[in-house]
Amino acid sequence: MDMENTEFRIKSETSEESKISxxxxxxxxNQGYLIIQVKINQHEKILQIMLEKINAELNIDDCKKISRSIMPIIDLNNVLPEEYRVEISSPGVDRLLVRPKDFLENIGNEIKxxxxxxIENKKKYKGMIEGFAENILNLKAVKIDNDVESYKEIKIPITIINKAKLILNDNLFK
Structure with missing residues (x-):
């Protein structure tokens, strides 16, 4: 399956969040936006939806428009057990990477x-995106042994990624 040209999205969502998504x-x-993440904060009663606008920056008017269009669907389907506040926002600079295009656009940036x-007895890595092709992420992973930092290239299939997030650093502001 060629996920680079489909709507594949890494989802680290609960079943309730996945249902809403x-x-x-x-x-x-249909309105020209893509979901990055749906999160429910049970403690604060907040449904947070992170979006990006296709080919433009997300602004406050976009957030209002999306909120008005999805609230009736959420209410009608009774997916939240009680009253929740809905927050629509952009993912921010240190955003999650959820689609193949996100990895391609961030080659040279660091991620967690x-x-x-x-993979090699570990589930968590930190490193630089070296490349992305045929649904495989090439990560230059940081390895620390006895306080000595070294690097190792690791190939990771996108289908086994649970969560990938950019690391906030000066490179993101260039």
């Missing part, structure tokens, strides 16, 4: 990554 994703995409299964 599935309900609202077609509405959001969590995997669904071990």
């Amino acid at each position: 599935s309900l609202i994703e077609p509405i959001i995409e 990554i969590e995997l669904l299964e071990n």
Whole structure:
């Protein structure tokens, strides 16, 4: 399957978040936006939806428009057990990487990554994106042994990535 040209998205969502995501994703995409993440904060009663606008920057008017279009669907389907506040936002500079295009656009940037299964007896890595092709992430991973930092190239299939997030540094502001 050629995921670089499809709508594949890494989802590190609970079943409740995934249900909401599935309900609202077609509405959001039809308006020219992509979901980055859906998160429910049970303690503070907040439903947070992070989006990006296709080919433009997300602004406050976009957030209002999306909120108005998805609230009736969320209410009608009774997916939240009680009253929640909905927050629509952009993912920020140190954003999650969820689609193949995100990895391609961030070659040379540093990320933290969590995997669904071990590669070389580890599920968590930190390193620089060296490349992305045929649904495989090439990561120049940082390895620390006895306070000595070294690097190792690791090939990671996108299908086993649970979460990938950019590391905030000066490179992101260039």
